[in-house]
Amino acid sequence: MNLDEQIRKTLRENSQWPGSPDALWEKVSTELQKPKRARVPVWLGSAAAAIVALAFLLHTVWNPVPPPVPEVGEPIQMKAFLAVPDSLDPKTVQVGEEFELLVDVSPAASMEQISPLLQIWKQNEEGDLLADERGLRGEELRSGMLMVEAPGEPGSYRLVVRGTFEDHGQWYSASAEQILVVAGSTEQP
Amino acid sequence: MDYTEQELIQRAKQGEEAALEQIFRQHLDSAIRLAYLVTRNWATAEDAVQEAFVQAFRSLHSFQDHRPFKPWFTRIVINKAKRTKGRLDRGHLPYEIEEENRHSAYVPESSTLEKEGLKQLFQAINTLDENHRLPLLLKYVSELKEAEIAEALQIPLSTVKSRLYTARQRLRRDMANLEGGGRDELR
Numbered sequence: 014m015n016l017d018e019q020i021r022k023t024l025r026e027n028s029q030w031p032g033s034p035d036a037l038w039e040k041v042s043t044e045l046q047k048p049k050r051a052r053v054p055v056w057l058g059s060a061a062a063a064i065v066a067l068a069f070l071l072h073t074v075w076n077p078v079p080p081p082v083p084e085v086g087e088p089i090q091m092k093a094f095l096a097v098p099d100s101l102d103p104k105t106v107q108v109g110e111e112f113e114l115l116v117d118v119s120p121a122a123s124m125e126q127i128s129p130l131l132q133i134w135k136q137n138e139e140g141d142l143l144a145d146e147r148g149l150r151g152e153e154l155r156s157g158m159l160m161v162e163a164p165g166e167p168g169s170y171r172l173v174v175r176g177t178f179e180d181h182g183q184w185y186s187a188s189a190e191q192i193l194v195v196a197g198s199t200e201q202p
Numbered sequence: 203m204d205y206t207e208q209e210l211i212q213r214a215k216q217g218e219e220a221a222l223e224q225i226f227r228q229h230l231d232s233a234i235r236l237a238y239l240v241t242r243n244w245a246t247a248e249d250a251v252q253e254a255f256v257q258a259f260r261s262l263h264s265f266q267d268h269r270p271f272k273p274w275f276t277r278i279v280i281n282k283a284k285r286t287k288g289r290l291d292r293g294h295l296p297y298e299i300e301e302e303n304r305h306s307a308y309v310p311e312s313s314t315l316e317k318e319g320l321k322q323l324f325q326a327i328n329t330l331d332e333n334h335r336l337p338l339l340l341k342y343v344s345e346l347k348e349a350e351i352a353e354a355l356q357i358p359l360s361t362v363k364s365r366l367y368t369a370r371q372r373l374r375r376d377m378a379n380l381e382g383g384g385r386d387e388l389r
Contacts, residue, residue: 014316016370016373016374016377017342019319019320019323020323020327020338020342020370020373021342022320023320023321023323023324023327024235024239024324024327024339024342024343025235025343026320026324027239027324028234028235028238028239028343030231030234030235030238030244031244032234032244032248034226034227034230037230037234037248037251037252038223038226038227040252041226041252041255041256041259042219042222042223044252044256045222045256045259045260
């Protein structure tokens with residue numbers, strides 16, 4: 014037996030199928046009767062990706078991101094300083110005591126310039142009475158913490174801060190409102 | 203009634219199930235053997251052949267009548283078998299290589315000595331790389347001519363000839379080495 018015959022014979026002997034042609038035909042026939050699976054063409058995926066990319070590009074062109082607020086070099090905390098004063102909770106201090114008043118400092122929404130003021134209103138039954146008023150400087154406000162001396166007379170007061178100030182070329186508005194209860198003996202030693 | 207291959211394909215194209223079944227039975231034997239020799243697993247070979255027939259029959263409308271059916275269909279079988287084997291090799295399906303075809307043990311015409319030689323030859327064929335093994339399988343299992351092997355594998359005819367020549371040389375050499383080794387052991 015030459016090599017060709019040997020190859021043919023060994024391949025034939027080592028590939029004797031134990032299965033049934035009828036059973037396999039049944040499977041093929043059943044499969045052929047099923048509706049052909051819908052195939053998504055390859056180009057459809059590329060087209061969808063292109064449409065998404067185009068939509069993103071157009072969206073970017075038509076809705077540009079607003080330019081960032083120009084950097085002015087110095088403290089970032091000044092640009093958006095937010096203090097949430099607990100203005101509705103009365104603060105109790107002693108007569109003449111120095112205390113810290115939290116001031117809300119944020120970039121000015123308009124170009125209107127208002128000189129910053131601290132007003133101290135005394136609350137009584139007839140209505141509020143302006144007890145004291147003083148002008149404020151930007152340096153006092155920039156940290157968001159204003160040092161205030163309590164009135165010399167016990168009672169209930171409403172402190173109001175309003176105004177704008179400039180810092181490194183950027184305008185900020187300052188605002189605060191605080192109910193203050195000044196405690197202390199009215200009796201002189 | 204016997205039809206020529208072209209007549210059968212014409213009828214199959216018109217959806218005649220009997221024609222499809224006749225084509226199936228004509229090509230099943232070589233297809234299933236080829237798929238098994240590629241995948242080395244009967245269950246996956248059956249799956250590959252089933253898929254190949256379904257694809258071939260569904261694509262019959264694109265098949266040109268004047269061309270021979272077997273090389274075209276064999277190419278589909280090879281692709282399906284390779285793809286299934288690839289899925290198995292990547293571990294996507296449970297797979298166990300059936301090292302020895304137990305059904306061959308019952309073939310009566312081989313003597314014990316001859317059988318041993320054929321077993322060694324089969325092992326030598328399995329050690330050939332795919333480029334040399336596939337043309338060999340198509341020639342001796344699918345009984346394709348060299349030009350048809352070239353068409354099925356989509357390679358030049360000269361490459362088919364060269365690969366078949368190299369494959370046979372390697373098998374001759376391997377068998378000679380085995381026989382020599384056997385004699386050495388006997389001495």
